[in-house]
Amino acid sequence: MKFEIGSEFMPKSKYQNIYKDIKLKIESDEYAYQELLPSENTLIQEYSCSRNTIRRALAKLVVDGYVQTIQGKGVRNIFQPVEQTSYTIGGIESFKESSIRNHKIGTTKVLCFTELAADKKIASRTGFPVGSELYYLQRLHLLDGKALILNHNYFLKSAVPGLTPEIAENSIYEYIENTLHMTIVNSKRIVTVEKITQIDEKYLEMDFEDYNCLAVISSQTYNSDGVMFEYTQSRHRPDYFHFQDNAIRKTT
Amino acid sequence: MKFEIGSEFMPKSKYQNIYKDIKLKIESDEYAYQELLPSENTLIQEYSCSRNTIRRALAKLVVDGYVQTIQGKGVRNIFQPVEQTSYTIGGIESFKESSIRNHKIGTTKVLCFTELAADKKIASRTGFPVGSELYYLQRLHLLDGKALILNHNYFLKSAVPGLTPEIAENSIYEYIENTLHMTIVNSKRIVTVEKITQIDEKYLEMDFEDYNCLAVISSQTYNSDGVMFEYTQSRHRPDYFHFQDNAIRKTT
């Protein structure tokens, strides 16, 4: 009886609940933009917890770009809502999850589903060893009926056994986590800009005259056994591509 | 994430020193790839510190994508060196800083240096209030003599007084931090893909037939007073653009 990925109400840890609560208050303007939040000591009383717990919650909000902390002063709300659907650095989300988060209807079409062994070319591109048995998929993601992302997925067969086109049409991550009980840990990603291909043009319905390239996110994803089980190249329509990030400058 | 600017060896806080030390051991293969690091308890003895301190150091390495922690098992080294060919981005870095980090010779040409007040159009694009007194600069960044990045910088005059073309040619961040003693805190960035303009074409020396768009990083940067003092649009040659990231799966 464990977690459902999509479900909102997982019994979480205390600091994560506090994090979520403060985040909500910021988003709902309960804390004003540019103002200081209540001090840590105040929050400790408010949430009946230790200072450590408050600080962990605040640390997450810093990473999210919601607040900035200034020693001797306080914690300032610097949250400003973003207007578009966006990918956020620091998290791994399936297409299904981000669709839900953005309140859009996401659908997935499987264009191609095959099995293959990694040759030298595939190996060097994906990072899988030569000879690895892989699933290779091409999938098209549509948001509110519009084709936005063309994915080339490579999954390690030994790590993700029993993958089917039906699963691929719904959510592979759901299958991996809820059925296979594999734990996805982290993902190394690289964003580049590449020339458009014929396949892109065909499925993403782009006007060649308009854009001749698109945004590409290449990612290698690891599970808790340290095995890289997925390599994916996500090709995004440039006019809908939007990758968000918050960077923190370290003070000497 | 990435750290200090000039001086390499500041005797910083304890956990940061430990972080740095473990990072070095990982990079130098003292800890083998895919192997588990010594347990937290072992590290506590090794560094003569508390568990908290070790965990803070490890947490940073997780964010960096150097290790993954698995409850009940240990901490695995998943660091793989990057095939560092191109200009990479991470954290808040000035062009000068990242040039040094990549062992390349970076130069900057100031194409335009003016002062202006934000009208409605500029305000909505940059996020500055209408009427703000701004410096507007166009700068071209070259790496080993090749034009790679065209920057449009907007600086709040009241926050960055006394800016000159000479400073802009060297390093504005150096001026801000070392002369003005302003503390840069965080930066919100958005990566998009945009159509090429005539200015881009002229200065980035791109072949229009080849690529008709480029990678754009728009960023709003804040100081410790919570003031957004900079809006910058960095336009990157797509063939040299390379944005790295490590994402961590959260148990939402």
Place this chain on the structure above:
DNA sequence: GCCGATTTGTCCGTATGTATC
């Protein structure tokens, strides 16, 4: 310029929960 109050940053010790083997 100094001092004290407030606030965040760092560090320590301990206890308990939970996952792996």
Place this chain on the structure above:
DNA sequence: CGATACATACGGACAAATCGG
């Protein structure tokens, strides 16, 4: 089941930065 290892939580102490008197 027990041993080990990481995750969460609590409490206390002192340092460092900010601000107002």
